[in-house]
Amino acid sequence: MNKIILSTGNINKVEEIEDILKGLPFSIYSKKEIGLGDLEVEEDGETLEENAIKKALAISEKVNGIVIADDTGLFVDALDGAPGVYSARYAGEEASYEDNNKKLLEELKGVALAERDAKFKTIIAIVTEDKQVKTVSGECKGKIGFELKGKEGFGYDPLFIVEGYEKTFAQLGEEIKNKISHRAKALEKLKIELEKLVEDD
Template structure:
């Protein structure tokens, strides 16, 4: 019996990432749906002060609306020289939600005078699983690195072109998907959910 779960996003790359992780971890009996695969419902704005609060709120909203187990994530870039910002404001740092180019360019301008050894940062992801009338779990993944002075690469999205992971000379946007899955903040967080997804699938099989 197939267990259907919803990933509360319309971002195709996020969907592909979770689907790859599910397959690699031997969870072929789980079907991952996106928001475009279910009926529309009102999506609450992200008003939490932490990634965890936002992820859990999104997962609960989707689970309540669809009646299916739902996974949601909230992620962003935390820059040490900017006191952890843009943080939960990452997607709207330049003012308009989802304007990746404007957000990236603003960060680079804000770091213009910051020397290379102080351009450290981390991508952070909180991922939540909410089950209708059931348990919830929230996990966190962090991916350390530094901010480059110029964007490079076309893979990924958001701040990927200016984030160079520790131990790498390439930006996150220059890594291929399989490389990124194994080390990224989102990959770490989503893999931490795998045992809970496996338990969910096993419980579904036994009912």
């Protein structure tokens, strides 16, 4: 059984990846489960790729096995791609989801819906056992709404109106989100990469 270590303490992410990789010969662990729960990596890269690779390599140096790390950002056209890599701390280092959403709405004050195009992007970095680095990505397009709608999800989900659905991620709910989201698309590509690793073995 090949070991995969996730650069996250988030149990939901662990379960999500376990679900997607069902049937493949991998056992999946969070960084906490292998005793690296205190390892914090400063995400000071200028791109999502840099941050994801940095997080994956930090763990890969300390373990044997495949390491996976991801980084996600929201890119708003009218704001020249902001918040981008700063999505989690848009309103400051200790900002809550609420603070970030409030700031985003303020920045887009007076901007018409037609000009509120945005996309979510996820990058997943994979460091193989022989320390090769690969990345896969997923994107989801939409628009930023004028008010929070929906109770599901987290982060910018109540503001992000998904293209083709005319509802926010927070209104669509987890089940649909997990099929169409940026993360879901990146995870599908991750699965293909891991299947290749199994074949190469």
